[in-house]
Amino acid sequence: MRFSKLFAPTAKEAPKDALLPSHIFLIRGGFINQTGSGLYNFLPLGKRVLDKIKDVVKDEMDKAGAQEVSMGVVSPAELWRQSGRYNVYGKELLRFKDRKDNEFVLGPTHEEVVVDIVRNRINSYKQLPLHLYQITTKFRDEARPRFGLLRGREFVMKDGYSFHSSIEDLRLEFDLMEETYTKIFTRLGLKFRAVAADSGAIGGSGSKEFMVLTKNGEDDILVCDKCEYAANVEAAKRAKKTTQNEPPEAIFAKFHTPIGEDSSIEQLSEFFKIDTFYTIKAVIKKAVYKDKSEIVVFFIRGCDALQEIKAQNAAKALELLDVSKEDIKEAGLIAGFCGPIGLENIKFFIDNELKEEKNLICGANERDYHYVGVSMFNFKSDRYADLAAVEDGDLCPCCNGKLSLAKGIEVGHIFQLGQKYSSPMNAAFLDQNGKSQPFFMGCYGIGISRLVAVMIEANHDNKGCIWNKQTAPYMLDIIISNIKNETQTKFATKLYEDLKMEKKEIILDDRNERFGFKMNDFELIGFPYALIVGRELDEGKVELVSRVSGIKEFINTSELNERLKEVFE
Ligand code: ATP
Numbered sequence: 001m002r003f004s005k006l007f008a009p010t011a012k013e014a015p016k017d018a019l020l021p022s023h024i025f026l027i028r029g030g031f032i033n034q035t036g037s038g039l040y041n042f043l044p045l046g047k048r049v050l051d052k053i054k055d056v057v058k059d060e061m062d063k064a065g066a067q068e069v070s071m072g073v074v075s076p077a078e079l080w081r082q083s084g085r086y087n088v089y090g091k092e093l094l095r096f097k098d099r100k101d102n103e104f105v106l107g108p109t110h111e112e113v114v115v116d117i118v119r120n121r122i123n124s125y126k127q128l129p130l131h132l133y134q135i136t137t138k139f140r141d142e143a144r145p146r147f148g149l150l151r152g153r154e155f156v157m158k159d160g161y162s163f164h165s166s167i168e169d170l171r172l173e174f175d176l177m178e179e180t181y182t183k184i185f186t187r188l189g190l191k192f193r194a195v196a197a198d199s200g201a202i203g204g205s206g207s208k209e210f211m212v213l214t215k216n217g218e219d220d221i222l223v224c225d226k227c228e229y230a231a232n233v234e235a236a237k238r239a240k241k242t243t244q245n246e247p248p249e250a251i252f253a254k255f256h257t258p259i260g261e262d263s264s265i266e267q268l269s270e271f272f273k274i275d276t277f278y279t280i281k282a283v284i285k286k287a288v289y290k291d292k293s294e295i296v297v298f299f300i301r302g303c304d305a306l307q308e309i310k311a312q313n314a315a316k317a318l319e320l321l322d323v324s325k326e327d328i329k330e331a332g333l334i335a336g337f338c339g340p341i342g343l344e345n346i347k348f349f350i351d352n353e354l355k356e357e358k359n360l361i362c363g364a365n366e367r368d369y370h371y372v373g374v375s376m377f378n379f380k381s382d383r384y385a386d387l388a389a390v391e392d393g394d395l396c397p398c399c400n401g402k403l404s405l406a407k408g409i410e411v412g413h414i415f416q417l418g419q420k421y422s423s424p425m426n427a428a429f430l431d432q433n434g435k436s437q438p439f440f441m442g443c444y445g446i447g448i449s450r451l452v453a454v455m456i457e458a459n460h461d462n463k464g465c466i467w468n469k470q471t472a473p474y475m476l477d478i479i480i481s482n483i484k485n486e487t488q489t490k491f492a493t494k495l496y497e498d499l500k501m502e503k504k505e506i507i508l509d510d511r512n513e514r515f516g517f518k519m520n521d522f523e524l525i526g527f528p529y530a531l532i533v534g535r536e537l538d539e540g541k542v543e544l545v546s547r548v549s550g551i552k553e554f555i556n557t558s559e560l561n562e563r564l565k566e567v568f569e
């Protein structure tokens with residue numbers, strides 16, 4: 001490609017709302033342009049990078065035996081009603097009507113559609129397993145589209161769906177996908193971890209997220225410093241917390257604690273001169289369900305914080321809201337003195353780590369009173385759930401190593417869905433005994449357009465992008481230093497034509513611009529190499545510049561072919 005013909009509208013300034021390097025450089029480098037909130041067009045350079053990422057993903061998916069399809073962007077609301085998700089999926093699902101008043105959605109994900117494709121077409125266990133995938137545009141009406149391609153409303157995703165005759169077979173595919181994703185992100189040259197995750201709106205059990213570790217990640221993850229353990233904060237486990245501090249040993253009794261309404265756990269532990277570890281904290285929330293909402297109390301150790309997603313899952317709620325003083329009063333609770341003992345007519349859950357613990361102090365559900373010497377033996381097991389947030393410095397559940405908090409960007413997510421969609425949608429097969437069973441399903445996503453931005457978050461400097469060989473829009477930028485110099489232009493053009501014949505991915509910067517201007521574009525766009533054809537050509541030399549290392553080397557034109565072979569390898 002000749003730069004003079006290339007449509008790459010580069011810019012000196014980034015838009016005001018662009019805060020992250022990927023957003024700034026994608027716009028400034030002329031890779032993409034924005035048409036609306038969370039809506040982007042891919043310009044020629046951006047499209048090339050997008051396609052390269054697609055190619056790597058497609059190659060590995062095909063090797064793993066999955067078959068590519070392409071499903072419609074619009075899908076009938078009826079399918080979403082069948083799965084029961086139409087009313088559950090929040091405002092991210094864009095619902096609309098056509099001229100005949102039929103309802104539709106813009107596909108944010110395609111479980112329903114793929115189930116509809118497969119049901120009544122696959123009837124026997126003999127036709128299983130089957131894995132269908134696509135690389136297409138999705139739409140999610142995100143509440144806060146931001147960071148350019150990292151969180152768009154329209155974005156490109158690879159989504160795959162597998163169908164199995166047993167859980168065991170589904171697990172095999174899940175493992176194969178973990179392996180496949182590992183190959184994909186390794187080929188892209190990314191530093192990543194597969195982390196245990198919450199399953200979110202897609203649901204099912206058993207899911208892993210692939211997180212690229214970068215400074216500007218939106219996700220908080222905990223990473224073990226000793227073993228491979230890593231998890232999203234929403235799903236992180238830890239070795240049970242302990243303390244060296246003495247427990248407040250006491251016989252069970254009600255104790256006068258006039259520390260005032262709305263008193264904090266710190267005030268309580270100060271009152272008793274004990275470690276907050278031995279206190280029980282009540283976190284009161286309003287849980288929202290499909291057709292009602294109710295007050296739910298979560299009890300955790302005083303030293304811990306409530307992990308909201310864990311709590312939401314425990315309460316099987318759609319959402320948890322903060323409560324007002326009035327809400328608390330109305331529910332008959334006394335702020336600052338709420339405890340699990342004798343708590344009636346209120347839904348409550350207790351953190352797993354409190355199970356069978358002794359010498360605790362908790363609210364007595366009476367103003368100015370707490371119980372001391374509390375033992376946690378009398379609660380039914382379904383009261384207990386994993387509720388506490390794992391924090392930086394907690395110990396690894398696998399090896400007791402130290403967990404530290406890191407930032408990650410989710411680039412992939414794999415789920416074991418089981419029969420969550422096949423069952424309500426009546427998608428079944430006949431098993432070996434001639435019995436009808438809903439399919440066991442898995443689903444597997446990769447954020448293709450998000451990866452374009454992630455590649456930059458992972459590799460850039462203050463001048464611009466630094467693409468690697470796998471994702472560079474072009475490998476080499478041949479820069480004619482002064483296009484008025486006939487020798488330079490002739491040499492560079494001949495080299496360009498020769499390399500083009502060899503199908504090499506190259507740019508010839510033949511623009512009538514200053515050398516410095518061209519170098520700036522080279523650095524901003526981030527081609528892996530530039531070959532400068534300048535004054536030294538008179539001495540039979542050209543200069544090769546590596547974008548990643550910044551190293552410049554003069555090469556004799558007689559040795560150029562050999563050296564370039566290495567560049568393109
Ligand atoms: P997130 O937690 O980031 O909102 P998600 O869990 O909703 O993502 P999935 O449903 O698992 O996303 O979708 C699969 C992949 O699609 C994600 O791993 C991510 O890489 C990508 N993706 C999801 N939402 C967006 C978005 N708004 N913009 C760009 N890519 C996205």
Ligand code: MG
Nearest residue numbers: 200209410413
């Ligand atoms: Mg996800």
